[in-house]
Amino acid sequence: MITVHHLNNSRSQRVLWFLEELGLEYEIKHYQRDKETNLAPPELMEIHPLGKSPVIEDGDFKLHETGAIVEYLADTYGKGEFSFERGSKEYLQYLEWMHYAEGSAMLPLLLGLYTSRLGDGAKPLLPRIASETKNHFSFMSQRLGENDFFVGNKFSAADIMLSFPLEAARARGVLKAFPNLDAFVGRFQTRLPYLTALERGGEYAYGPG
Numbered sequence: 654m655i656t657v658h659h660l661n662n663s664r665s666q667r668v669l670w671f672l673e674e675l676g677l678e679y680e681i682k683h684y685q686r687d688k689e690t691n692l693a694p695p696e697l698m699e700i701h702p703l704g705k706s707p708v709i710e711d712g713d714f715k716l717h718e719t720g721a722i723v724e725y726l727a728d729t730y731g732k733g734e735f736s737f738e739r740g741s742k743e744y745l746q747y748l749e750w751m752h753y754a755e756g757s758a759m760l761p762l763l764l765g766l767y768t769s770r771l772g773d774g775a776k777p778l779l780p781r782i783a784s785e786t787k788n789h790f791s792f793m794s795q796r797l798g799e800n801d802f803f804v805g806n807k808f809s810a811a812d813i814m815l816s817f818p819l820e821a822a823r824a825r826g827v828l829k830a831f832p833n834l835d836a837f838v839g840r841f842q843t844r845l846p847y848l849t850a851l852e853r854g855g856e857y858a859y860g861p862g
């Protein structure tokens with residue numbers, strides 16, 4: 654049985670969603686953010702030295718970092734349904750988008766979040782953060798174009814990875830300028846496995862509505 658160490662209002666929601674898409678049984682260990690600092694509770698340090706979520710356990714195997722977790726789940730349990738044939742052009746695009754989500758797309762959003770606490774001190778950084786946000790979200794918007802999915806003509810684990818930066822951006826109004834990304838979020842948020850995961854995961858600030 655897979656265990657997910659899940660933090661409320663976090664990227665780890667994606668892992669629950671993917672497990673639902675895969676139709677796997679799993680249990681959730683819930684952790685709540687501190688109401689003042691928004692940080693994870695110290696108990697998560699006992700699971701992994703970084704004290705961050707998600708972390709999964711599968712048998713005697715422990716794995717952290719969402720991209721690694723999602724890739725592992727797709728490879729181990731997906732029977733090819735959520736990925737692409739190794740060696741194919743689509744597979745390379747899939748890897749690119751899968752790792753782009755945490756490796757690149759999150760950075761301008763995180764910079765925006767952290768600098769918003771600096772007041773006037775953040776001013777010199779804001780133009781660069783705004784231009785990088787535009788740069789990355791334009792890039793994603795261009796790639797998606799009129800397509801329903803980021804890679805090929807099928808829903809894949811790469812779409813699941815990209816869901817979090819897109820939902821976080823939507824919550825901040827960034828997607829108003831990118832109607833196709835906004836529509837993409839609207840579509841995946843109606844998937845039954847997504848909604849089941851939402852119910853099981855508890856508090857999530859980036860869901861539909």
Ligand SMILES: N[C@@H](CCC(=O)N[C@@H](CS)C(=O)NCC(=O)O)C(=O)O
Binds near residue numbers: 660
């Ligand atoms: N790139 C990592 C980021 C992990 C991460 O920062 N998780 C956040 C949840 S969104 C967290 O646990 N934050 C709580 C804290 O830093 O105290 C991943 O995708 O797994």
